[in-house]
Amino acid sequence: MSARLPNTVPQDWQGETYHGRPVVKASSFDWKVSAYIVMLGIAGSAQVIAAVARRQPGSAGLVRRARWLALAGSMVGPLTLVQHLKTRSRWFNMLRIVRPTSPMSLGSWLLTGFGALSGATALGAWLGRRWPLAGRVAEAAQGPAALAGAGMSIYTASLLSSTSTPLWAAAPAPLAAQFGTASMAGAASALALVQRAVGEERSARRLETLAMLAGAAELLAKRETESRWRRAGIAAPAKEGAPGALLQGGGTWLGLLAPIAAHALGRAADRRGGRAGEVLPELASLAMILGGAAMRHGVLLAGNESACRPRDAFRVTQR
Amino acid sequence: MDGGLAHPRVLEHTDRDPQKPIPQEAEVTAGCRVEPGRSYGFFTDTTLCIGCKACEVACKEWNNLPADNLGMTGQSYDNTGRLGAHTWRHVTFLEQDARATSMPPFQSNWLMMSDVCKHCDPAPCLEACPTGALFRTEFDTVVVQQDICNGCGYCVPACPFGVVELAKEDGKAHKCTLCYDRLKGGLEPACAKSCPTDSIQFGPVEELQRRAEARVTDLHEKGQPKAYLYGTPGAPGTGKGLHHLNAFFLLTERPELYNLPPAPARPARNARPSLLSGLATIAGLAVAAALVGVGRR
Ligand code: SF4
Numbered sequence: 125m126s127a128r129l130p131n132t133v134p135q136d137w138q139g140e141t142y143h144g145r146p147v148v149k150a151s152s153f154d155w156k157v158s159a160y161i162v163m164l165g166i167a168g169s170a171q172v173i174a175a176v177a178r179r180q181p182g183s184a185g186l187v188r189r190a191r192w193l194a195l196a197g198s199m200v201g202p203l204t205l206v207q208h209l210k211t212r213s214r215w216f217n218m219l220r221i222v223r224p225t226s227p228m229s230l231g232s233w234l235l236t237g238f239g240a241l242s243g244a245t246a247l248g249a250w251l252g253r254r255w256p257l258a259g260r261v262a263e264a265a266q267g268p269a270a271l272a273g274a275g276m277s278i279y280t281a282s283l284l285s286s287t288s289t290p291l292w293a294a295a296p297a298p299l300a301a302q303f304g305t306a307s308m309a310g311a312a313s314a315l316a317l318v319q320r321a322v323g324e325e326r327s328a329r330r331l332e333t334l335a336m337l338a339g340a341a342e343l344l345a346k347r348e349t350e351s352r353w354r355r356a357g358i359a360a361p362a363k364e365g366a367p368g369a370l371l372q373g374g375g376t377w378l379g380l381l382a383p384i385a386a387h388a389l390g391r392a393a394d395r396r397g398g399r400a401g402e403v404l405p406e407l408a409s410l411a412m413i414l415g416g417a418a419m420r421h422g423v424l425l426a427g428n429e430s431a432c433r434p435r436d437a438f439r440v441t442q443r
Numbered sequence: 444m445d446g447g448l449a450h451p452r453v454l455e456h457t458d459r460d461p462q463k464p465i466p467q468e469a470e471v472t473a474g475c476r477v478e479p480g481r482s483y484g485f486f487t488d489t490t491l492c493i494g495c496k497a498c499e500v501a502c503k504e505w506n507n508l509p510a511d512n513l514g515m516t517g518q519s520y521d522n523t524g525r526l527g528a529h530t531w532r533h534v535t536f537l538e539q540d541a542r543a544t545s546m547p548p549f550q551s552n553w554l555m556m557s558d559v560c561k562h563c564d565p566a567p568c569l570e571a572c573p574t575g576a577l578f579r580t581e582f583d584t585v586v587v588q589q590d591i592c593n594g595c596g597y598c599v600p601a602c603p604f605g606v607v608e609l610a611k612e613d614g615k616a617h618k619c620t621l622c623y624d625r626l627k628g629g630l631e632p633a634c635a636k637s638c639p640t641d642s643i644q645f646g647p648v649e650e651l652q653r654r655a656e657a658r659v660t661d662l663h664e665k666g667q668p669k670a671y672l673y674g675t676p677g678a679p680g681t682g683k684g685l686h687h688l689n690a691f692f693l694l695t696e697r698p699e700l701y702n703l704p705p706a707p708a709r710p711a712r713n714a715r716p717s718l719l720s721g722l723a724t725i726a727g728l729a730v731a732a733a734l735v736g737v738g739r740r
Contacts, residue, residue, distance in 0.1 A: 127678050129705065132668040133697050142535060142702035143518040145525060149608060151600040172729050177738025186738050210594025210614030214574075217593045221575040225565075225711040227718075228597045229573035274729075278721025285713040287600035288567065296713040300721030308728045312737075326740055333735045338728055345724070431600060434702070441603075441704035 137442060139435060147437035148288045150428040153208065158421035160205040161280040164235065165307030165416070166314055167197025168276025171242065173311055173331075175270035186327055189318050191246040191262075193311070194273065198239040227283040234275045241269035277307035280420075284427060290440045291430035292423070294356045298348035299423070305342035306379075306416040309335045313383075313409035320406060332387050332405055335412055339380045346376065346419075358436040361429035362422070370422030379415010383408035467629040472636050475646045477626050482583035484621070484689030485635060486651040487557055488658060489701070490670065491642035494520060494555040498532040498634035498643055505622065505633035506531065509612075519553075526558055528610035531619035532634050533558045537700050556701045557634070557643055560585070560606045560619035561674060562689035568618075570711045571601035576616070583648070583689060584621040592616050603685070603707035621690075648689050652676075655693055662693075669695040673703060684709025 129135065141147075174190035177183040206215045219236065223229035244265035252259020281303035285296035292299070312335035319328035353359035362371050386408035393404075430436045450471040459465065469477045477483065502508065508529045516522050519536035526533045537554040566585040569577040576592035579585055587598075587607070594614040598607045607618040622632035630636075635645035644651060652675050662670035674680040674691030679698055681687050683706060698705045 127682060129679055129697065130669065130671045133671070133695075137697060137699055137705070140697065140699050142537065142700065143516075143521070145518075145702060146605060147702055147704055148603065148605040149599045152596040152609060169725070169728075172725060173732060173737060176729055176732045179733075180736060180738030182740035183738030208595075210596065210609055211592065214591075214593035217574040217576070217591055218595070220591070221573075223570070223573060223575070225570035225714070226573050226597070227714050228571065228595065232573055270729075274722055274725040277725050279718065281721055282714045282717035283597075285717045286571065286710045287597075288603040288605075288707070288710050289600045292600075293708070293710060293713055296717035297720035300717040301724040304721045304724035305728065308725065312732075324740065327738070330735050330737045330739065334728070334732050334737055337731050337735070341724070341728070427600075437704060438699050441706050441708065443706055 137438060141434040141438065145434060146432045147434045148290075148431050150431035151287070151289065152210070153424055153428070155421060156204050156208040158417065158424050160201045160208075161303070161420045161424075162310065162417045163197045163201040163204065164238075164276045165278075165280070165303065165420075166310040166413070167194040167201065167242070168238065168273035169307040169311035170194040170197070170315060171238075171245070171266075171269045171273030172277070172308070173315060173334075174245070175266050175273075178266060183327075185322065185324060186315065186319060186331075188246075188249060189322075190311075190315055191242065191249060191269075193314060193318070194242040194269070195239075195246040198235065198242045198276075202235060202239070227279055227286050231279045231283060234272060234279060238269070238272040238276050241265050241272055245269050278304040284423070288437075289427045289431045290356070290358045290433075290436040291353060291361060292427040294358060294440055295349045295352040298345050298352060301345035302342055302349055302423075303420070305338045305345055306419055309338035309342060309379075310413050310416040312338060313412040317406060317409045328405070332409065335409065336384050336387050339384050339412065343376075343380055346380075357439045358430055358433075361426040361433065361436075365429070367422045367426035367429060370418045371426065374418025375415055375422055376419075377415075378411050379418060380412075383412045383415070386411070464628060464630060469629055469631040469645070473631040473645045475650070477582070477629050477631075479581035482648040482689060483626065483646065484562055484584075484648045484651060484691070485559060485632070486644045486646070486655050486691060486693070487559070488642050488644070488655070488693045489554065489556040490662060490667065490693060490695060491640040492534070492555040492557060493640055493642075494534055494536055494553065495639060496523075496534050497637040497639060498557050499523060499530070499534060501633040501637035502532045502619075503529075505625070506620075526560070526604075526606050526608075526618075528608040528617040531559065531617075535701055539696075554696055554700055556692065556694070557638075558702070559634070559690050560621075561604055561680075561691070562619075562621055563603075564686050564689060565684070565709060565711075567601045567603055567685075567710050568598035568607050568616075570709075571597045573597065580623055580626075582621065582623070582626050584623065584626075586620045586623050587616050587618060589613075589615055589617075601710050603704060603710070648687075652691075655691070658693060667695065671695075673698055679705050680707065682706060684712045 248262025281300035284292040316331035674688030
């Protein structure tokens with residue numbers, strides 16, 4: 125709690141600003157950061173799926189593909205992220221210190237560990253076909269890789285929330301739940317696509333169920349995030365313009381409602397032996413991945429916009 | 444020989460090499476020695492500010508900062524607009540309704556304040572910095588090391604006061620250093636030294652805080668009941684994880700009118716609830732995945 129102002133100055137803020145000028149500065153984060161958030165979210169959750177699936181009979185193919193997906197994400201993602209640095213040649217300074225208060229510092233280390241563990245699981249299993257020791261390394265690395273993967277799925281939300289940007293800072297817990305569910309929905313959808321492509325349809329269907337559950341949970345998290353924004357009086361940037369379109373049209377309709385409905389429809393058609401289930405699941409999975417990306421980019425842009433609005437900054441710093 | 448108004452210590456240096464500074468010159472200009480291990484800061488008393496912008500000019504001169512706005516903003520006499528990568532002091536101007544005849548003493552119907560990096564304790568920019576480029580100096584000030592910053596830009600949204608910014612020219616974060624180089628040489632920071640009314644005072648933070656409390660009492664007695672401090676422990680501008688600001692202010696109106704948030708929060712406080720909720724979410728979904736039988740053919 126912060127101290128009260130003296131009684132001699134007006135106690136209630138009437139919406140005054142300093143010439144309408146911003147109070148805080150917007151981040152320089154752009155689509156490269158959103159792309160990184162999406163890629164590493166999918167990669168991280170893929171490792172969680174690999175760890176869970178490993179216990180099931182007949183899961184070898186899925187586990188193998190999930191590990192490769194995770195490795196691919198942890199290779200391409202950082203390359204994208206480094207492009208966002210304004211002095212790219214110094215990217216390695218990220219590993220110069222450990223700053224426990226900085227989600228970006230912790231995230232850099234987590235990413236490093238996740239990449240190494242993903243390499244161990246994917247390459248270890250591959251080499252394990254000739255050298256059994258490598259296979260054992262892969263199995264031993266799976267648990268830690270899934271833990272790191274859980275972190276990768278969500279730490280980007282903490283990174284955004286640990287700032288003075290009103291929209292990001294106003295709902296730390298539900299925003300992280302939203303990012304986590306979107307990561308899991310994205311990973312399950314991506315792996316469902318792969319499983320369908322290689323003809324493991326029943327495995328794909330279980331992944332689609334997981335994606336639907338994650339999507340439903342994301343709807344709940346999203347409701348909570350938005351109600352916190354509304355209560356703080358700072359929801360406008362998430363409703364208007366490009367961020368609004370990305371969040372509502374892309375994130376909610378394209379990314380959640382449409383694919384959940386499509387999966388449900390596909391199931392119903394399947395049960396009747398119809399043909400609606402032919403490409404519908406693929407389209408739904410694709411929509412879920414794209415919707416997750418739209419949601420993250422929408423949150424990013426809406427946050428940058430909210431930082432430019434002095435009233436929003438003052439609203440969240442009244443008491 | 445009598446030194447007149449000059450500080451007695453000036454006389455010790457009458458035959459010095461004019462190219463060299465007086466050792467611990469801050470003692471002469473600000474009345475305090477600059478020693479490592481103590482906290483230094485600014486007390487900016489807005490009731491004394493006349494809006495001359497000498498501080499802005501001195502800062503640009505000493506720190507070799509380029510001009511960044513040569514136009515007019517149309518916002519009173521504030522043509523600087525904002526603190527940024529190249530502007531480390533910014534005098535705000537707000538014209539108030541009351542005319543000169545009805546106004547309280549010690550503040551015209553203009554609100555003027557020389558804004559600056561607050562050198563917060565704890566400092567959100569420093570807490571966000573992943574490279575260690577931002578660090579706390581031996582004078583308890585917060586400085587960006589230009590040879591380490593890699594331009595990730597995370598300190599920019601972290602700052603609750605919109606101070607630090609990336610420069611387009613070199614892609615690194617820049618802000619007030621509280622004249623780190625001058626402090627090393629025993630000199631008072633350029634803005635404080637140039638301030639003709641002593642609206643900007645430099646010194647050890649506890650001493651400045653004492654002086655500021657006394658000034659508030661004095662102003663209350665003299666008929667300016669609105670005077671209060673912003674950024675001292677327990678005052679507006681602190682709380683919610685921010686203990687105090689090494690650069691603090693004496694204000695006479697609501698903080699918003701000076702573009703200051705009344706109750707800023709330490710952003711790093713949000714990391715824990717966020718991480719916990721996120722990890723719980725993933726754990727829940729992992730259980731769901733197991734129940735669904737993900738992996739089974
Ligand atoms: S005012 Fe901003 S830039 Fe200055 S120390 Fe505080 S957080 Fe850092």
